[in-house]
Amino acid sequence: MRIYFTFEPRPDLREPLLAxxxxxxxIFENGLSNEELEKADVLVTYGEDLTADTIQYATKLKWIFVASAGIEKMPAQAIMERGILVSNVRGIHKTPMAESMLAHILAIKRAVPWIYEQQKTREWSKKARQTELRDSTALILGPGAIGSEVGRLLQAFGVTTVGCNRSGKEAPYMDKMVSFTQLTEALPNADIVISVLPKTQETTHLLKEEHFAAMKSSTIFMNFGRGNLVDEKVLIQAIQAEEIGYAVLxxxxxEPLSSDHPLWTLPNVVVSPHISSHSSRYVERSLEIFKPSLTKWLKGETDLENVVDLSRGY
Amino acid sequence: MRIYFTFEPRPDLREPLLAxxxxxxxIFENGLSNEELEKADVLVTYGEDLTADTIQYATKLKWIFVASAGIEKMPAQAIMERGILVSNVRGIHKTPMAESMLAHILAIKRAVPWIYEQQKTREWSKKARQTELRDSTALILGPGAIGSEVGRLLQAFGVTTVGCNRSGKEAPYMDKMVSFTQLTEALPNADIVISVLPKTQETTHLLKEEHFAAMKSSTIFMNFGRGNLVDEKVLIQAIQAEEIGYAVLxxxxxEPLSSDHPLWTLPNVVVSPHISSHSSRYVERSLEIFKPSLTKWLKGETDLENVVDLSRGY
Structure with missing residues (x-):
């Protein structure tokens, strides 16, 4: 059994795995080589290095463990044709992402950007415009592992959580659920609109002009899912027309956002360079999911945690 | 019955009170006049306008309602001598203050200051140094209404909370309690040290060189209580020697901090100009405490909410 990692875990994480x-x-390499891919039974990757071409070398490969939640860069068709099992670390991002989202929400509510800028002037002033998070309403598009974790934390702050998914079916830590088709009616009540939706055909440009028009002019809009959710021209127009209060993206x-992109400099926009899921504990947590799966795999079992249906895209 | 407010609530809050x-x-005035004080049975004040001199005019005064939690600017001796009952809005600050504290903690953990600065350069970079709040330990000096609310929120983030007060007696939302005398032993385990202690003789310079020396070099130290807690020379020395990671003050x-004070410009120091308790809902909440107390008072009852013992100072 040969397991090929296309990244290198720290020694303190690697050694217990070997033991x-x-x-x-x-095999631990920093990057993907076709030579190693040819010999590998199992591939452990962040999911951004495989292509439809390179996968042709993977003649022995039976399982790909993706140490990431987003799998849209994987050559789905080629992988499915070869009957390779794919599992990922869905849910691993929930702690750092939910903490990042709360960090941005609370910073805005409690005037932290103003405090930082004011400090630079060394002038004592109490003219901060602060509001409270308590008693707000948050609409969460995609109340899965990450969305529910944000919901859980928001509820602790006394926020009413409204989940929104395709079916409108119940989700944890949501006070109420609506379906995608009920979105326009739900938006006028939301003080915070958060998307953690994956990239699928259905989520592409799900949010349109009319949705931003339906939001409160004070709404904090946050996209922490995928960039396909909204045509950026529509978003920029909504910000410029002050249809929303803040956008945290x-x-x-x-990606990367080009240096001349208007989003960098629009007022009340925060550009976070797709780092909300980053954490010093990322690889540690990935391996915590990988190890029990590998134990099962070695016994010939295939009912692993987080098996991905590549045809659905998540 | 004549009730004298030395501040002016908004019309939408004043009218229901009159009704x-x-x-x-x-009587609603913006400021204190001796003339009005002379005629008042009850005084409603933020607690910063009364002096030992002006209180001599308050010959009819029986009750002072302080729409603030800090009462250290009140002429305690003169008020006690006159047998005037004092009650305050203890606890009213807990929501905005706890939200502000979490905002600052999460911002540091999730690299929000870096994100803001990076955005100004319009350069896409993922080199943020982010850690997680989860699984941290927080030591909370003064686990009263505000400290317990911070504890409650921190626990929701998976933080272990250690309360610290004079007696070491149990407090809500604290996983563990220690007394002031056990502080030095408790500090090496704390990732976050928060003080919300009031100003009393006992809390003056409670934190000394040895306490900062005992903290982790990554500790986020937050003083949201009163400035008497630590000699600022000691604090500045601890920051410069990198005995602690951050100070959020x-x-x-x-106060106000003079424009040439070294704290404005020290690295890893956040100067918040004593605004963490501010909220657009402040007066609304004060009146929610005042109204039931006034109902009791009018019936001749004196067991009001939040009666203050001026001899203790809180």
Whole structure:
């Protein structure tokens, strides 16, 4: 059994793995080579290095463990044709992402950007415009692992959470649920609109002019899912027309965002360079999901955690 | 019955008060005049306008309602000598203050100051140094109404809370309690040290060189209580020696902080100009405490909410 990592875990994380699975040949490389891919039974990757071409070399490959939640850069068709099982670390991002989202929301509510700028002037002033998060309403597009974790934290702050998904079916830590088709009616009550939706055909340009027009002019709009959610021209127009109060964006239609993109400099826009899921504990947590899956795999079991349906895209 | 407000609530808050208590003569002024004080049965004040001299005019005064939690600017001796009952809005600050504290903690953990600065350069970079709040330990000096609210929120983020007060007696939302005398032993385990202690003789310079030396070099130290807690020379020395990671300060030995004070410009220091308790809902909440107390008072009852013992100072 040969397991090929296309990234290199820190020694303190690698050693327990080697010790726990002495029967396995682990290969750790920083990047993907077709040579190693050819020999690998299992591939562990962040999911951004495989292409439809390189996958042709993976003649022995039976399982791909993606140490990421987004799988849209994977050559889905080629992988499905070869009958390779794919599992990922869905849910691993929930702690750092939910903490980042709360950081941005609370910073805006409690005038933290103003405090930072005011400090630079060394002038004591109490003219901060502060509001409270308590008693707000948040609409959460995509109340899955990450969305529910944000919901849980928001509820602790006394926020009413409204989840929104395709079906309108119940989700954890949501006081109420609506379906995509009920979005326009739900938006006027939301003080915060958060998307953590994955990239699928259905979510592409899900938010349109009419949705931003329906939001409160004080709304904090946050896209922490994927950049396909909204045509950036529509978003920029909504910001410029002051149809919303703030936009906090961790994802964009095209990443990296080019240096002349208008979003960098629009007022009340925060550009987070797709780092909300980053955490010093990322690889540690990935391996915590990988190890029990590998134990099962070695016994011939295939009912692993977080098996991905590539045809659905998540 | 004549009730004298030395501040002016907004019309939408004032009118329901007048309607609920038609038998009372309300006087609303922006500031304190000895003339009005002389005629008042009840005084409603932010607690910063009374002096030992002016209180001599208050010959009819039986009750002072302080729409603030800090009462250290009140002429305690003169008020006690006259047997005037004092009650305040203890606890009213807990929501905005706890939200502000979480805003600052999460901003530091999730690299929000870096994100803001990076955005100004319009350069896409993922080199943020982010950590997680989850699984941290917070030491909370003064786990009263505000400290417990911070504790409650921190626990929702998976933080272990250690309360610290004079007696070490149990407090809500604290996983563990220690007394002031056990402080030095508790500090090396704390990732976050928060003080919300009031100003008393006992809390003056409670934190000394040895306490900062005992903290982790990554500790986020937050003073949201009163500036008397630590000699600022000691604090500055601890920051410069990198004995602590960050200092977030809402209170200072002398306020306003003079423009040439070194705290404005030290790295990893956030100066919040004593605004963490501010909220657009402040007066609304004060009146929510005042109204039931006034109802009792009019019936001749004196067991009001938040009666203050001026001899203790809180």
């Amino acid at each position: 726990q699975f002495p029967q396995v040949d682990f 961790d994802v964009f239609e095209e | 609920q208590f038609p038998q009372v003569d309300f 809402d209170v200072f030995e002398e």
